[in-house]
Amino acid sequence: MSDPKRIVIVGAGLAGASAAAGLRDRGFAGEILLLGTEKHRPYELPPLSKGVLLGDKDEPDWVRDESFYEEHAITHRQGVTATRVELGARLVLDDTGGEHSFDRLLFATGSRPRSVPVPGADLPGLKTLRTxxxxxxxxxxxxxxxxxxxxxxxxxxxxxxxxxxxxxxxxxxxxxxxxxxxxxxxxxxxxxxxxxxxxxxxxxxxxxxxxxxxxxxxxxxxxxxxxxxxxxxxxxxxxxGAAPRVELAHAAGLEIADDGGVCVDAGLRTAAPDVYAAGDIAAHFHPRYGKRVRVEHWANAKNQGTHVAGNLIGENEPYLNSPYFFSDQYDLGCEYRGLADLDTDELVVRGDLASREFTAFWVRGGEVSAAMNVNMWDDGDALKSLVDGRMKVTAAQLRDDDLAKLAETS
Missing domain, CATH: 3.50.50.60 (FAD/NAD(P)-binding domain)
Incomplete structure (x- = not known):
């Protein structure tokens, strides 16, 4: 596989922007084209339902400073939408009439809010939250x-x-x-x-x-x-909820999974040569879970974008991160790591649900499949180790033992 000279990224959200930055961080010196429908530089979505909506801030968290893209020779086309991809010709066409050739291509088109298909769904003023x-x-x-x-x-x-x-x-x-x-x-x-x-x-x-x-x-x-x-x-x-924007990838001939995402392997590669997908649209075969996983949270978009940058230039490494997200509601803050199966996993609670200061563990076969800390902030690293390491533990240990020591010794 020859080294690419030109990489096109379709979608300028967090996954696409993280991939572009990751390419430069890894020393890629070729051309990078980042196509984005929005007329902004890339930004992160969590503040939209948190700080911005609460009135604590008026801007999102920008992925990079305004000058970053020019300084790193990343061509960011704002307000431009890819309309067709011709995989055989290695060509992306956009709604301004532009035609963009590529050696490697990344789909990072994100998702859109789902609608409710009932009368009145097209009424003026009906709100969704995405931008x-x-x-x-x-x-x-x-x-x-x-x-x-x-x-x-x-x-x-x-x-x-x-x-x-x-x-x-x-x-x-x-x-x-x-x-x-x-x-x-x-x-x-x-x-x-x-x-x-x-x-x-x-x-x-x-x-x-x-x-x-x-x-x-x-x-x-x-x-x-x-x-x-x-x-x-x-x-x-x-x-x-949100629906992955896969119409462009599907029209190009890429396989769509049962969960609606674009099928990719452990390294975020599609079946088409030199074509990858990351972020909300990626139905990723996750080695840890032995199945396809599609995650729509902020950390997944950021981490997959950064990771796929290496594979776009030949590193060929599997993406192994566990899902992660956080939420703030009133005086409650929480973080969730992993992937629970509510039908089979045992719930183990450390702390007090009534006081809203606790950690919930979901345990499968003696291993922590997921953990969520609520208004408790000292054990994040230990929880990550317990989830990622698939460590053998008992319910009693999770309730009573020092989690940091447990994570070291399990």
Missing amino acids: IEDSLSLRSAFIDAERVVIVGSGWIGSEAAAAARKHGAEVTVVSRSSAPLVSVLGDEVAAVFHGLHTEHGVNWRFGAKVAEFTGGPDGVRGVRLGDGEELTADVVLVAV
Whole structure:
């Protein structure tokens, strides 16, 4: 495999920008073209549902300083969308008429907010949260609103509910689940978040189906549920997850996995020669789990982007990082590492759920498959070691022993 002279990266989010920077960090001296639809330099998404939405800051966390791309000879085309990829011709076409040849290609197209396919889903003013413009607009709407309805009780819906309450709005969350975050955390830990939001005045409609978004040409005015209840609102936010942007890759002929992502091997390579995928769209065969894993969190995009840079120039190393994410809601902060199977894993709790100071472990076959620390910040390195090292432990050890020493000796 000859050394590449020109690498094209389609998608200028965190994964794409991290890959571009990683290429220069590894000494790649060839051409790098970074194509991005947004008219900004690349930025990180977590502040959009946290600091920006809360009003603590007005900008996202930029991946690099404004001068970085020019100083490192990275051609960043802002406001340009790739429209077609011809793998055989090794060519990317964009919506300005540009044609870009490549020796190696990285798809890092990210994801978009999912919609709810019911009448009224196209009403003006219906909110989603994905870009800095979305976040600033939503924050302004929260500040002015008396009543907010949020459809979805995952991480974005939960963080948005906390922000809306901070701004003084009455908040109702509509969810088909039985509790916030239950599909990720299970009943017992999800109950902690349910109680937290309820104490802060959030109203719930669990097990509810959206039948219609109500309103007219002037904008959305509420939500009608499947049982006929109508919830009036000044602001309606749809936060029901994200869909990977794989249309371009699929049209180019790349294989799409059952989870909707682009199939890549352990090293983030697709089946097409010299073509890779990273970040939200990558259905990655993870050696640690022995199956494809697609992760939509910030750390995955950053770490996969940095990692794939090496493979784009011939390092051929598997990506082994465990999933990681964090969340802040009111006075609760948490970090989650690993990948739990709620159907099979044993839940072990260290600390006190009621006080919201605890670490939850999910254990499978005597190994820690995932761990989440809540308002406890001293054991992060130990938790990472326990999860990544697949160390043999007992429930009693996890509850009672010094975690740092346990991580060293297990």
